[in-house]
Amino acid sequence: MMTKEHVQRSTDEIISTSEAAKLLFVSHPHVLKLIEEGKLPLHHVTGQNRFLRRVDVLDYKAKKKVEAGAFFRTQTEDLNPPDL
Numbered sequence: 001m002m003t004k005e006h007v008q009r010s011t012d013e014i015i016s017t018s019e020a021a022k023l024l025f026v027s028h029p030h031v032l033k034l035i036e037e038g039k040l041p042l043h044h045v046t047g048q049n050r051f052l053r054r055v056d057v058l059d060y061k062a063k064k065k066v067e068a069g070a071f072f073r074t075q076t077e078d079l080n081p082p083d084l
Helices: 004-012 017-024 028-036 054-074
Strands: 014-016 044-046 049-053
Touching: 014 017, 014 054, 017 028, 017 049, 017 054, 028 049, 049 054
Parallel strands: none
Antiparallel strands: 014 049, 044 049
């Protein structure tokens, strides 16, 4: 059972760009590009290290999953093969 404290800690968790890349199954440079494009909000910078909120990364991942599902639903070639 998740306690209120556990939920608060998981939504406030700060992760590095490398950890974000692992969560998203993309390269580290791609995460940096997403930050530069404003697609992933940056939480803070310490020296040369950038940090994000885990919840923001998971929200982005969920959004991309929905977009991919919508795209695949439009791909009907296999469902309606042309008459040969």
